[in-house]
Amino acid sequence: MTQLTSRPTALVVETNYLVASVFEAPLVAAGYRVMIATNPEEAFELLDREDIRLALIDFRLQHGEPNGLVARLSRSGVPFIFCTAASADEVLEHFPDARVMxxxxxxxxxxxxxxxxxQTAGISANKPS
Structure with a gap:
């Protein structure tokens, strides 16, 4: 049975699938559709084929390469939150305007x-037509 949702699709990029499921469960319960990638390449594939509206990414996966995940999300207008065990200072050293959890x-x-x-990014469930 397909669940209809009025919430946007979230991309979770986390190397450990079990950790990713910790993100997924409350988001799904709140009505979000969740896609999981365990590396940047999987994330790129999902960004190419899904209507991703926001992302939660592990900071350790990339540090700002020009063709990296953060650059791709930024070019695509997909806002993101770094969910990381790294210190906020470490993240903000590389990405001064980033959201960090x-x-x-x-x-x-x-x-x-x-x-x-x-709310702050004005994200809707669907791309504007």
């Missing part, structure tokens, strides 16, 4: 951060 986090904190991202 420290691991571990509660389901409530994750949903609050995603809700704020959706």
């Amino acid at each position: 420290a691991k571990p986090f509660s389901d409530e904190a994750l949903l609050q951060a995603v809700t704020e991202l959706v």
Whole structure:
């Protein structure tokens, strides 16, 4: 049975699938559609074929390469949050304007951060026609 949702599709990019499922469960329960990638290449494939509206990414996956994931998300206008065990200072050293969420986090904190991202970025469930 397909679940219809009024929430946007989120991309979770996390090397550990079990950790990614920790992101996925509360997002799905809140009505988001979630796609999981365990490396940047999988993320690129999902960005090519899915209507990704926001992303939650592990900072350790990339550090700003010109053709990297953050560059691709930025070019595509997909806002993102770094969910990481790295310090906020380390992340902000590479990405001064980034949103950072420290691991571990509660389901409530994750949903609050995603809700704020959706609201401030003006993200809707569907691309404008």
